[in-house]
Amino acid sequence: MGGNAFTSGPTPLTTPRMPPRLYYSLRDHYLSLLFPLYEEVATPVEAPSKTSYGDIDVLVSQPKSPSTETLAKALSAVRTCTTSGSSTSSFALPYPGRADAYVQLDIHLCPPGTFRWQLFHQSHGDLWNLLGTTIRPFGITANNAGLHLRIPEIEELNRKRGMLFLTREPDEVLDFLGLDADVYGRPFESGEAMYEFVVGCRFFRGDRYVRDELKSNDRKRMAQRDLYRRFVDELLTANVAIVKTRGERVPGFMREDVQEAALERWEKRGEFEGRVEEWRRERRELLDKQNGRQKRKNDALEVEEYVGAWVRWLGGDGAVE
Template identity: 40%
Template sequence: MGGQAFAKSDPPIPTPRMPPEVYAQVLTQTHAVLRTYFGHVDSAVEAPGKETYGDVDILVYGPFNPTWADLEKGSTTVAETLAKALGAKKYLSQKGNPTVNFAIPWPGQDIEDMTKEDKCIQLDVHTCFSLVSFKWELFHAAHGDLWNIIGSTIRPFGLTVNDQGMYLRIPEIELYDRKKSMIFLTANPSEVLEFLGLEEERWWRQFRSKEHMFEYATGCRMFRVKEADDPNEAEEDMTGEAAAAITHNIDGQEGGEKGKKKLKHNDRQRMAKRPIFKEWIDEFIPRCRERGNFRKPRASREQIQQEAITRFGVQEKFETRLKEWNLVKHQDHLWRVVIKGSIPLDGIDPALRAAATRTLKSTIMEGVEFEGVIPKAATKDEDGFYDIDEVRRFVMGNWEAAGRIGLARQDAKAREAMKVKAEKREKEESDARERKRKEVPA
C-alpha cells in the first residue's frame, strides 16, 4: 500500500508504492523545486533494504520565498504556491499542521491529461520552525526503525530520545509520572551520538543491509545481551515499565519470547507493525546470545545518569525537579495519610469527622490559626517539609476540638448565608413594591 492521505478524497486518488528508481527520481526533482522556495530542504536517510516506497517525505525550513507578506497581497497560501510549482493534482492542508500532502503525477504523466484512474505519488512536505528542529528531525527520522532499536537499548538506562531531543528520566518519578520525570539534555545530533558511543560519520549514510544497521546499533555503549539461561534460575515476573525502571543489575537484552515480556507495551506494538524491529528482537538478539556476543556490562544506570548530569549541565534542574516532586508527594501523604488517616472512623459522626479534617487541613497546610495560635505542627522546614510525627500527634490530640470548631464555622457560614439570602429577598420585594407604586396612575 502507498501513502493513504488521498484514499478518502472525492474522488479517491490512487497513490501506490513506488519502486526505488521512481522514488529517487521524484526525490531529486522535488528537492530541486523546493530549494527555490526554502533555504533548507532535505530528506531523512532511508532504511536499508527497501524494495518499495509508500510516499516521499521532505523537510523544509525557511525563509520562504516569496515572503508571507507577498503571498497575502495575492491571496495565495504557501500550499497553493507549492502545489502549482510541483504540478500537484491536489493538496491537503490543515491550519496548525506543519505538514502538507501533495498528490503529484507519476513520472511521465502530464497533469493536464490525467484521469481519475491515473496514479499519483504522495509527497509530504513538513515545515520546521527552526534550524535546530530541522536538523534534529532529519537525525531522528533517519534509517526508519533504527531509533526504535536504539530506544529499546537506552531506555532501561534512564534515557529517552523523541522528536524533540534526548532526555534523562528521574527514576524516583518516572513510574508515577513519566512526563514530569524527563529532563531535557540536548537536541544536538553530534552530542547524542557521542554520548551513546555511536559513530557520527556513519550515521549520515544509508546502511547496505539490515544486518549492517543492526551491527551499528550494537556499538551503543549501553547495548548488552543477556547471558544464556541458567536452568536453575527462576524466571523473573516483571514486565513492561517495571522492567524498564530497574536501576541496578541491568542484565542485557534477551530477545525471543521471554524478551518480549520485558518490553514496554509500545515496543510490543511496534513488533507487530515494524518488521525490522521484530527481526531485531526475534532473530538478531537471540543470535547474539547463541554466539555469546556483547555479554560484558559496559555501563550502569547510575553511571549513565551521573555522566548525563555532568556532561549536559543539568545538576540543578535534576535536583530541583526531584525536590519539587518529593514535596508534592510529601504534601499528598501529609493530607491523605497523616491528617485524614489519624482521625478515627468507627463510631464517629461523619459530619464531625468531615469538619475536623477541613479544620485541621486549614490549620496545618494553610496557616489558619487554631484556638488563637499557629501550632508547631504547621511549621515547615526551609524546603517546605513538615515534621510528620509532630503533625500526627497534633491531629490525634486535637481532632475532636477541630471538629467542633469546624461545625461552629460551618454553622456560622450557614447563618450568614441565610441572612444574605433574606436581605436579598427583602430587597427584591421592596424593589417590586416600588415599581408597582410607580406604575399606579396619580
Template identity: 35%
Template structure:
C-alpha cells in the first residue's frame, strides 16, 4: 500500500485503540520506505483492566471494524480492514470504525489492508518489540555484525553464547544478559539518540549508525576478490537466514553489496576494534554472568568427556568376542559396565582403583589416566566383575528355589486340609 494510505489507516487505528489501551504504538519504519505490506500495532495495558487476551483481541476486532480476523498463537492476530478513502474524516470515537468511509471506486470494497495486532502483558515486553523491530532491517544487519562476537539478540533479550556449546545446542549455549533496550545500546556501543523517535533520513544514515558499533569492521579483501559486490569472506560469515535475507530484503542486501564495499574501497573500519574474548570479559563485568557462563560451559565439556570415555575409551577398547560364546559375551558386558562404574561413577566397590585419580584439579577427566587404567587393570576389573555377577546370579537362583519350595509347601498344606 502507498505511504498516504498507510499513514492514514495507521493514525485512525491508533486513535481508536488509544480509547482502549494506555500504550499504543507501531515500530518505526525503515528508512525511505514508500510501499507497505501491512501495519503493525502493539498494545499494552487495557484501560478496563482486563487480563483476558482473547477477549482483548475480540474487542480490538470490533473497534476497528475488521471484516476478517486470523488469531495466531499468543495475543496476536491479523485483521483485514476495508481499503479507506483519503478524504479528511473526523477523529473516530471509541466505537467508531475505520471502515466508515465509503470506497473511492467500485472496486475499493474488494480491497483490504492487513493490520497485525500484538497485545503484550507488560509495557516492558512491548518496548522490547518496538526496539527489536524498529527501523526495518537494522537488527538483521546488527545481528550479523555482533554474532561473530558471541552475541545474539532475539525476540526477548540479548544473550551471550558459550562458544564450546553453540554448535551442538544453540539454546543451551545462550546466557541471558539483558532485556532492557537502553542496556543493549550501551553494551554494543551505539547511541540511543532519536532511535525511538523518528526514522533514519535514508539507508546510508542507518548504515553509518550501525558502523558506530565497535564490533563492525571491514577487513581488506584479497586482490583477486570481486570488488563489485560483497566478498566471499563477507558472505561466508553469514548464517543461512542472513543469506536468505540477502535475496529478499533490499536494505539488508545493499548494506553488504554497497556500504561494506564502499567502506573497503575507502579503507574505513579496516582494523578490528575488539574481539570475542574482550566482549565476553565485558559481559562478565557488566552483567555478572561469569559464574553461570563457566558453570554451563564446564558442565557441557564434562558431559562430552564422559561420552568420549564411555564410547571410545571403554567400549571401543574392549573388543567384542569372536563367535557367540555366552560366557565371553557375558564377561565383556560385565567388564565394560564395571569400568564405567569405576571411572565415571567413582565406584570403588570392585576393589580396583587408580591412586592418582582420573580428574585434574578443575574436575575434568585426564584421558591419559583413563587409558592407562583400562590397559593396566582391565583383567583385574573383569575378574572382579564376573565374580560379582556369578555371586548375584547364585543368590538369585537360591531365592528363586526358596520361593518355589515355599509355594510347593503351601500347595501341599492346602491339599491336606
C-alpha cells in the first residue's frame, strides 16, 4: 500500500519513509517473528537504487493457525487494517526513536501453491512492469497467478476467458524469455543494471516504449513509477544506438511465432484448440439463439401487419354491409 494504509481516516497515523539501514534492520526483525507462524515467509527482492522505503512487504503462505489478532500481538502492532476480500493485512508498528510515528508492515497471504511464483513476480520493483510492456504485444501476460497466453479470438470479447495458463515456474519463464535466472535471483546493483537485464529479453523491442504510443496503464506508470519513467525517458533515449543494434541482432518475432513457441514449450496446444473450439461453439449457439429471437420477432411483425391489413380492409371498402 506504499505506506498509506493508516494515513487517512478520523485518527490518521504518521508513517514516514525509512532509510535503507533502518528498513533492512526492521525487515529482518519482523521476518524472524513471522517464521514460526507460517510455513513460508519472505520479502521480495527490493528494487535497485532506492534511497528510502514507504513500508515493508512480506509474503507468507500456509499459516500455522495465526489470526490477525495473533499477528498483531506477535508484532506488537498498535493498529491493523484489513480490507474485506483482500489477502493483505497491514500493521502499524512502532517507529524506532519516534513516539509519534509508525512503520507500516504489509503481510500478503499467498494462495496454496503460488508463494514461489508471487515472490518471483513481485521482486525487483518495476521489473515486471517493464517486461510486461515487452511481452504484452506478443500475447503473453504475467500476473500474480502465473504466466499466461492470451487467445486472440477470445480476448477481444472476454479477456478473462482468453487467458490460457502456461506455468508458474520462475526458471521456465526466464528461460523462455531468454533471461538469466542467476542474475534475477540477486539484487540489481543499480537501475541501469536492471535496465540492461530487461533489454536482454529475447522479445525486447525499443519501439514498444515510445512515450506517445504507450498504453494507458503504462502512461500511468510513467507518472507514478520513477524507475519506469527513467527507463523510457533516459536510458532508451541515451542508448538508442545500442538498442537499435540489439534489435537488428534478434529475430523479428511476430505474435504468432511466440504463441507457437509457448504452446510447444508447455504442451498446451490441445487445451488451446479445445478452448477455441468451445468458444466458437458457444458463439454459434448464441448466434442461433439471436437469429431465432429475430425470426420470432419478424414472424410476429408479419402477423401484426397481416391482422392490421385485415382490420383496415374490413373497416374500409372491403367491409360487408
